[in-house]
Amino acid sequence: MRLAGWGNYPRLECRVAAPDDVRKLAAAIDPAGTIARGLGRSYGDPALLERGVVLETTGLDRILAFDDATGRLTCEAGLSLAAILETFAPRGWLPRVTPGTKYVTVGGCIANDVHGKAHHADGSFSAHVEGFELLLASGETVWVDREHDPALFWASVGGMGLTGILLRVTMRLRRVETTYFRQKAIVVRDLDALLAGILEHDASHPYSVAWIDPLATGTSLGRGVLTVGDHATLDDLPPKLRAAPLRVSGRPAVSVPFELPELALNPLTLRMLNAAIGRVQAGAAPVVHYEGFFYPLDKIGQWNRGYGARGFTQYQFVVPLGEAARLRGLLEMIAKGGQLPFLNVLKKLGPQGPGHLSFPFEGWTFAIDFPIAPGLAELLRALDRAVIEAGGRVYLGKDAFLGPESMAPMYPRLGEWREIKARVDPKGVFRSALSDRVGLT
Numbered sequence: 388m389r390l391a392g393w394g395n396y397p398r399l400e401c402r403v404a405a406p407d408d409v410r411k412l413a414a415a416i417d418p419a420g421t422i423a424r425g426l427g428r429s430y431g432d433p434a435l436l437e438r439g440v441v442l443e444t445t446g447l448d449r450i451l452a453f454d455d456a457t458g459r460l461t462c463e464a465g466l467s468l469a470a471i472l473e474t475f476a477p478r479g480w481l482p483r484v485t486p487g488t489k490y491v492t493v494g495g496c497i498a499n500d501v502h503g504k505a506h507h508a509d510g511s512f513s514a515h516v517e518g519f520e521l522l523l524a525s526g527e528t529v530w531v532d533r534e535h536d537p538a539l540f541w542a543s544v545g546g547m548g549l550t551g552i553l554l555r556v557t558m559r560l561r562r563v564e565t566t567y568f569r570q571k572a573i574v575v576r577d578l579d580a581l582l583a584g585i586l587e588h589d590a591s592h593p594y595s596v597a598w599i600d601p602l603a604t605g606t607s608l609g610r611g612v613l614t615v616g617d618h619a620t621l622d623d624l625p626p627k628l629r630a631a632p633l634r635v636s637g638r639p640a641v642s643v644p645f646e647l648p649e650l651a652l653n654p655l656t657l658r659m660l661n662a663a664i665g666r667v668q669a670g671a672a673p674v675v676h677y678e679g680f681f682y683p684l685d686k687i688g689q690w691n692r693g694y695g696a697r698g699f700t701q702y703q704f705v706v707p708l709g710e711a712a713r714l715r716g717l718l719e720m721i722a723k724g725g726q727l728p729f730l731n732v733l734k735k736l737g738p739q740g741p742g743h744l745s746f747p748f749e750g751w752t753f754a755i756d757f758p759i760a761p762g763l764a765e766l767l768r769a770l771d772r773a774v775i776e777a778g779g780r781v782y783l784g785k786d787a788f789l790g791p792e793s794m795a796p797m798y799p800r801l802g803e804w805r806e807i808k809a810r811v812d813p814k815g816v817f818r819s820a821l822s823d824r825v826g827l828t
């Protein structure tokens with residue numbers, strides 16, 4: 388079937404198997420090439436493969452054990468964060484780290500070592516994973532954690548599914564009094580004010596995220612809205628919410644039924660959309676449900692179709708904290724790049740974790756959507772060079788364009804990762820369109 392990531396670019400003809408137990412999954416491994424796929428929320432091609440097989444893991448989604456005293460959960464890796472929320476939020480437990488959509492699997496979150504809005508306080512997803520069972524290319528199943536083969540553990544965290552297939556995971560959830568958040572929106576006039584605002588609120592607020600007006604340049608560059616927040620306690624809730632403090636959300640209320648015509652993507656709609664986003668962000672309610680706080684985009688099902696049939700990509704990079712001037716340069720390149728920069732997020736990430744190919748390190752990260760259009764690849768290539776000059780890197784979980792020459796400068800622990808890959812998968816069974824493209828396989 389024709390398969391794509393969330394960006395609908397690239398779309399590749401893939402052979403897909405959807406096993407519902409481990410035996411069938413192991414039997415479906417194709418020595419010529421195999422890659423696991425979760426819910427396909429990576430934007431580009433890490434869960435695609437043309438010659439070989441794509442193994443959908445969402446049929447392996449059982450909850451195996453839960454300790455209500457510690458929040459320790461053992462589940463199959465195909466379980467989604469949406470299912471975890473549905474089951475455990477009413478009992479007062481939330482995932483400790485979540486990306487901006489709940490329609491992701493635990494396996495996908497480990498393979499991309501995803502980060503959330505509280506990376507500076509909580510680290511990335513792997514920080515809360517105790518261990519996992521991995522199906523190796525040899526057919527052997529091994530349990531890995533920080534004591535049992537730590538090198539394989541850290542090569543698999545952020546390892547893009549290339550060390551083996553995650554079967555079972557033990558991780559910790561977070562105890563909460565309510566499923567609501569306190570938040571505060573701060574309107575900022577330029578980049579200096581934004582970065583200063585983030586640094587000022589960092590210690591007092593675990594959650595922090597900013598939106599900038601991607602069309603603002605010159606002295607207005609970086610104007611936008613910074614939103615900071617924390618978990619709401621029962622006392623923080625207004626009386627009308629106190630009756631159901633652990634409320635869970637339902638399915639998306641609306642959905643984009645088909646790919647919208649590309650006419651919808653033009654400088655006018657871009658300006659209108661950004662003005663609307665700015666207003667919504669600035670007027671944020673002081674107490675908000677996790678759905679609005681973590682997953683505002685999940686409210687519109689299949690919103691990716693809004694970018695039309697050609698699809699889109701998200702370019703996400705991180706540069707060191709001391710490189711604010713280069714961050715400014717990168718934002719200027721994006722604003723003046725002749726493309727249509729749509730949704731965006733700017734955050735400060737906390738210290739780097741031990742995952743060999745894990746994306747986050749302490750610095751400024753910016754993510755921005757671009758519809759696929761002529762000239763985009765050239766702009767992204769120029770941005771890649773500027774990111775490397777700044778000592779930064781691009782996030783593979785969003786990427787669809789990076790070339791092999793960029794991997795070593797962006798990911799200095801690549802050599803260590805390659806050693807583990809050669810040990811556990813010497814014949815290169817686990818590969819993907821992304822791994823072939825960037826030279827990981």
Ligand SMILES: Cc1cc2nc3c(=O)[nH]c(=O)nc-3n(C[C@H](O)[C@H](O)[C@H](O)COP(=O)(O)OP(=O)(O)OC[C@H]3O[C@@H](n4cnc5c(N)ncnc54)[C@H](O)[C@@H]3O)c2cc1C
Pocket residue numbers: 393422423424425426427428429430433434444464465485486487488490491492493494495496498499500501502503504546547548549551552553554684784785819
């Ligand atoms: C709206 C939106 C917001 C997002 N926000 C963020 C964010 O804030 N932070 C962030 O870090 N990311 C974010 N992402 C990206 C997303 O969290 C990651 O791409 C995540 O990995 C997707 O999980 P998935 O289950 O869909 O995995 P897929 O996209 O299907 O696969 C991703 C990778 O995981 C591997 N994989 C999946 N399952 C297994 C398994 N069982 N064993 C081994 N490997 C496996 C695949 O091979 C692939 O390499 C966002 C994505 C969207 C669409």
